[in-house]
Amino acid sequence: MQTLTFHDDTKERSSPVISNYQGVPRNNCKLNRIREAVKAWNRATPGAAQLHISQIVAKEWIARGGRGLLLAGSEHNTRQNFFRMINDPGPKNDKSLVQLIPVIIDVMALDNEEVARRFGLISGKTKAELIADAIKECAEAKRAVMLDAPRHQKLKEVSEGIVSMFRLEPDLAGPLMAMVTTMLGAI
16 A cells, blocks of 8 residues: 655745736727727728828817827827827726727728728618618619509608618708608698
């Protein structure tokens, strides 16, 4: 028979168990997606891309009343500070980037919609898809009228065509409805 000896290794350890990054927001997935999207936007933009991107983000940040992120200095410092937030993850840069996320998404959607869609930062239909829907709905409305479809079918197809046209320019819905109302009053 053999004898086994055991060593009691349950003594307290002197190293801390708490991570240095405990103060970092836990939405790292979204921060990583934003960082990757900005890097792709940088690659997709010709010329002095970093300067262009950092300047339009900084202008929008300032226009919205944002302060405290060191984006209001010279072009070089603005570019350096912005891309430091993108390229160097850490508690301070993550906190600053969280504040900039809405600005980055809005500016990217205007400057390079394709990259913003690829990274899931914006959703909904593109202008081309809205135009295609409007063409399809209006064609169905015309077809229903030409084929003398039942009244309820014509009403359904025409109303869908009108709604699809309003989706193209939602801000014009009010004035257009007023115009239609006045035209119908004259009939």
